[in-house]
Amino acid sequence: MTSNYLPEQVVVEILLRLPVKSLIRFRCVSKRWRSLISDPGFTKSQFRLASEHPERFLISSSSGIRSLGCDLPFGDSSALKELVVPFQRNCLRVRIIGSCNGLVFVALHPHKGFYIWNPSTGDHRKLPDPGAPLRGFIYWHGFGYDSSTDDYKLIVASYRLVKNDSGRSSEGEVFSLNKNSWKGILHDLDYSDGAKEPAGILCNGSLHWHLKVSEPARDEIYAFDLAEEKFHEIPMPIQEDEHPRRAPFSSLRNLGGCLCLVGYTRTHIDLWRMMEYGIGESWAPMFRVAYSHVKVYRYHLNPLWLSRGGQLVLIYAGKELMISTPEGEIEHVVAFSDSLTCEAAVFVESLISPNHYGGDERQRLLCDEDR
Amino acid sequence: MADDGVNTKVEAVSKATTETIELRTEDGGVFDVDKPVAMEFLILKSFYEDEGRVFDKTSIRLPNVKQLELSKVIEYCTRALEFGAKSAAAAGDKDAERMVRQEREGFEAEFVDELSNEMLKELILAVNFLDIKEMLDFLIRSVANRIRNRSVAYVRQFFDIENDFTPQEEDQIHQENAWAFEGVDAD
Numbered sequence: 326m327t328s329n330y331l332p333e334q335v336v337v338e339i340l341l342r343l344p345v346k347s348l349i350r351f352r353c354v355s356k357r358w359r360s361l362i363s364d365p366g367f368t369k370s371q372f373r374l375a376s377e378h379p380e381r382f383l384i385s386s387s388s389g390i391r392s393l394g395c396d397l398p399f400g401d402s403s404a405l406k407e408l409v410v411p412f413q414r415n416c417l418r419v420r421i422i423g424s425c426n427g428l429v430f431v432a433l434h435p436h437k438g439f440y441i442w443n444p445s446t447g448d449h450r451k452l453p454d455p456g457a458p459l460r461g462f463i464y465w466h467g468f469g470y471d472s473s474t475d476d477y478k479l480i481v482a483s484y485r486l487v488k489n490d491s492g493r494s495s496e497g498e499v500f501s502l503n504k505n506s507w508k509g510i511l512h513d514l515d516y517s518d519g520a521k522e523p524a525g526i527l528c529n530g531s532l533h534w535h536l537k538v539s540e541p542a543r544d545e546i547y548a549f550d551l552a553e554e555k556f557h558e559i560p561m562p563i564q565e566d567e568h569p570r571r572a573p574f575s576s577l578r579n580l581g582g583c584l585c586l587v588g589y590t591r592t593h594i595d596l597w598r599m600m601e602y603g604i605g606e607s608w609a610p611m612f613r614v615a616y617s618h619v620k621v622y623r624y625h626l627n628p629l630w631l632s633r634g635g636q637l638v639l640i641y642a643g644k645e646l647m648i649s650t651p652e653g654e655i656e657h658v659v660a661f662s663d664s665l666t667c668e669a670a671v672f673v674e675s676l677i678s679p680n681h682y683g684g685d686e687r688q689r690l691l692c693d694e695d696r
Numbered sequence: 697m698a699d700d701g702v703n704t705k706v707e708a709v710s711k712a713t714t715e716t717i718e719l720r721t722e723d724g725g726v727f728d729v730d731k732p733v734a735m736e737f738l739i740l741k742s743f744y745e746d747e748g749r750v751f752d753k754t755s756i757r758l759p760n761v762k763q764l765e766l767s768k769v770i771e772y773c774t775r776a777l778e779f780g781a782k783s784a785a786a787a788g789d790k791d792a793e794r795m796v797r798q799e800r801e802g803f804e805a806e807f808v809d810e811l812s813n814e815m816l817k818e819l820i821l822a823v824n825f826l827d828i829k830e831m832l833d834f835l836i837r838s839v840a841n842r843i844r845n846r847s848v849a850y851v852r853q854f855f856d857i858e859n860d861f862t863p864q865e866e867d868q869i870h871q872e873n874a875w876a877f878e879g880v881d882a883d
Contacts, residue, residue: 342840
């Protein structure tokens with residue numbers, strides 16, 4: 326009776342359906358399996374399959390970094406999983422700045438370096454210090470993937486007060502993981518006092534910021550195209566005077582893959598969605614969530630993620646997760662911290678490693694750099 | 697003479713109900729399979745449809761398949777077609793759709809539970825040969841579920857793989873990713 330070896334094609338299909346923890350462990354099975362699992366093509370296929378499943382929330386607060394599965398129901402705070410951050414030093418807080426494709430962009434605070442980190446595997450890479458010192462107040466940042474060059478990019482812009490009439494000097498830099506270098510980008514306008522929130526919202530290959538321009542007074546959405554490395558404007562919903570006044574928009578989000586605007590009335594959170602990217606006329610109301618029955622302060626409600634079933638998950642006051650019920654009301658879910666400062670992001674569990682970008686010299690372990 | 701008459705009559709009757717195909721396995725098994733089920737085997741479908749053959753010769757020999765595997769394959773494919781029909785009938789009714797889904801999940805869980813590791817692999821080889829996409833995907837998912845929380849030793853035995861790492865190399869991989877080896881099912 327001959328032994329029944331499964332064809333390698335079938336073995337790969339089995340491996341693609343395993344969670345990241347199993348894949349890391351099974352690299353030990355044999356040299357052939359280690360080579361199959363480490364193959365960049367396999368990593369991409371695994372990521373594509375993993376993206377179809379519920380992702381995970383990454384929450385950073387003064388109590389540390391924790392993750393939680395996005396599959397509803399959430400359970401209670403015992404479902405939160407503590408994560409070890411391999412490059413974290415004592416007393417330094419890890420600030421989540423952006424998340425894309427299973428990689429997370431973080432900064433050790435106060436300003437002790439930027440890192441790109443895969444929370445599922447622990448793989449990480451410390452970024453070289455930006456050329457022009459970005460020690461000023463960082464007013465814009467963003468992280469995303471450029472499919473045209475298979476590259477991950479970061480943008481960071483800061484300003485410093487200068488002792489002359491111009492008041493501020495602002496600098497912007499873009500980092501490319503493949504090139505492993507920062508590059509200055511031109512700002513012809515200083516948006517520092519216009520941006521509502523510093524985090525750029527990734528959607529359709531661009532990072533987006535919502536600005537309040539003063540002359541003439543209007544809202545604008547400015548987008549940075551990661552492939553072209555240029556800014557362009559995205560139209561806001563068209564003002565129609567006949568319509569009843571809707572809540573002014575306070576923030577921009579990517580919910581369910583679409584660019585969304587969030588506004589607050591005294592009783593509801595209003596969500597609008599750009600149905601077709603770039604088309605101003607395609608802005609349409611999505612749904613509203615009632616919150617007045619719960620004692621919450623509206624401006625501490627931070628929309629984070631939209632489930633496949635259309636439920637909105639929010640972070641409230643940096644302390645807890647809340648969710649909208651199918652009936653359109655908000656309710657408490659999981660408490661995780663007792664401080665106001667926290668960031669959260671959504672990530673996919675993948676094998677993607679920042680060290681696979683930028684040539685062979687990155688294939689070594691980077692622990693030494695952290696000392 | 698009398699026998700021919702009887703056989704012709706039996707054939708005529710079965711043509712009037714469902715067409716079947718006779719499949720013979722390599723270990724002497726003979727199965728009468730309903731045509732819709734047999735057409736799920738792409739290897740047969742292309743033999744008949746692509747080559748434009750008519751169902752006159754209704755007995756086919758399957759060289760790489762044994763009786764035990766074929767009976768399991770027929771069982772799964774027959775139920776899969778039934779679930780497909782039920783799903784289509786329930787379309788639009790969320791509760792009915794959920795019931796069909798749960799029924800299917802129950803059947804699949806039971807089906808896989810009864811399979812030993814050896815049988816699971818034999819089925820994959822048979823289904824891969826017969827080219828039945830849906831069942832292959834189901835079996836692949838079942839193997840992934842079965843091994844996901846198992847040890848490296850278990851997986852080596854399951855796939856018949858020899859360890860070609862030196863003890864030092866293996867130790868190093870362990871140390872670099874100790875967290876991935878925690879909480880694993882005992883062998």
